[in-house]
Amino acid sequence: MLPCLSVVARFWDIVGSLTGAMPPPRPAEAPRRHVPMVGEDGTVAGDFPCHHCGYDLRTLGVNDKCPECGTVVRASVRGNVLKYSDPAWLRRVATGVRWMGKSGVAAAILCVVWMLVFRSALEPLATLGLFLAVGAFIRGAWDATTPDPSGIDEVRCARLSTLARSLLLAGLFAAPVSTLRSRKA
Amino acid sequence: MIRSTTALLLAAGFAGILAAVRYFQRPTLRIPDGRLFAALESYFRFLLIAVSAATLSVWMANLFDRPPARFATPLACVIVAPLLVMIPTTLSFFSLCSDLAAHLNDQAAIAAKLWPRE
Numbered sequence: 001m002l003p004c005l006s007v008v009a010r011f012w013d014i015v016g017s018l019t020g021a022m023p024p025p026r027p028a029e030a031p032r033r034h035v036p037m038v039g040e041d042g043t044v045a046g047d048f049p050c051h052h053c054g055y056d057l058r059t060l061g062v063n064d065k066c067p068e069c070g071t072v073v074r075a076s077v078r079g080n081v082l083k084y085s086d087p088a089w090l091r092r093v094a095t096g097v098r099w100m101g102k103s104g105v106a107a108a109i110l111c112v113v114w115m116l117v118f119r120s121a122l123e124p125l126a127t128l129g130l131f132l133a134v135g136a137f138i139r140g141a142w143d144a145t146t147p148d149p150s151g152i153d154e155v156r157c158a159r160l161s162t163l164a165r166s167l168l169l170a171g172l173f174a175a176p177v178s179t180l181r182s183r184k185a
Numbered sequence: 186m187i188r189s190t191t192a193l194l195l196a197a198g199f200a201g202i203l204a205a206v207r208y209f210q211r212p213t214l215r216i217p218d219g220r221l222f223a224a225l226e227s228y229f230r231f232l233l234i235a236v237s238a239a240t241l242s243v244w245m246a247n248l249f250d251r252p253p254a255r256f257a258t259p260l261a262c263v264i265v266a267p268l269l270v271m272i273p274t275t276l277s278f279f280s281l282c283s284d285l286a287a288h289l290n291d292q293a294a295i296a297a298k299l300w301p302r303e
Binding site: 052071072074075080081082083084085086087088090091093094095097098100101102104105108134141144145148152153156157160161163164165166167168169170171172173174177 | 200204212272280281293297299300
């Protein structure tokens with residue numbers, strides 16, 4: 001593919017992931033199983049990694065524990081439902097989401113304050129507060145967009161989380177750059 | 186130059202929030218109850234319109250010095266209105282984040298029973 005066409009395809013890919021439109025067709029890649037075959041005797045019939053450590057669970061019973069890390073096998077074989085995911089990852093995402101909500105409200109309030117005190121003596125203080133609130137928002141977003149360690153939905157999630165993190169980091173500097181303008185004036 | 190950079194960075198920040206909301210939909214697909222996914226979907230559309238209008242409004246306001254004094258009152262209100270819409274948008278973002286966090290914590294509590302203790 002020509003380089004310019006590849007850039008257009010990549011751009012469309014990103015826009016598609018934001019708007020929910022269908023992405024362009026991707027080259028075929030090996031499908032990754034998330035729900036293994038379980039035999040009639042209750043053992044894992046094919047190669048399937050433990051969600052926690054990646055150990056191959058083949059031939060182990062669904063009520064057994066992973067010999068490597070001790071995770072109950074059924075936590076890995078029940079598919080990609082969230083309640084069978086790593087609880088530490090879930091808690092981290094939940095904390096991040098909570099941080100985002102709280103600091104988002106704080107940033108909105110500080111934004112109004114910043115507009116009210118624009119070009120006054122209090123402006124640097126409001127800018128600092130806004131910068132800190134947006135920083136806290138990004139810290140929350142960083143936790144909230146941590147990819148699932150089990151690798152479920154990895155391709156799509158990794159692309160979206162990189163996009164969200166980089167765009168939010170760019171947005172962090174909007175208030176300080178705007179302050180340069182008032183300094184100049 | 187500084188004005189365009191500010192508008193561009195602000196637009197990037199808003200796009201980052203949109204991308205984060207889109208990202209939240211991925212884990213909610215893995216919850217059997219689809220209501221949270223549906224709520225995020227409709228919120229994403231509302232947020233897309235609200236932040237586009239707000240970015241446009243900030244961009245317009247940055248084109249001129251003292252924009253409220255320059256324009257007739259109705260036009261000034263049209264420019265400021267999208268910024269006011271951001272208040273309910275922020276509040277619904279907060280409530281959506283609280284719901285999502287509570288749901289994820291519930292899932293984590295169930296998952297902790299299956300997961301090995303560190």
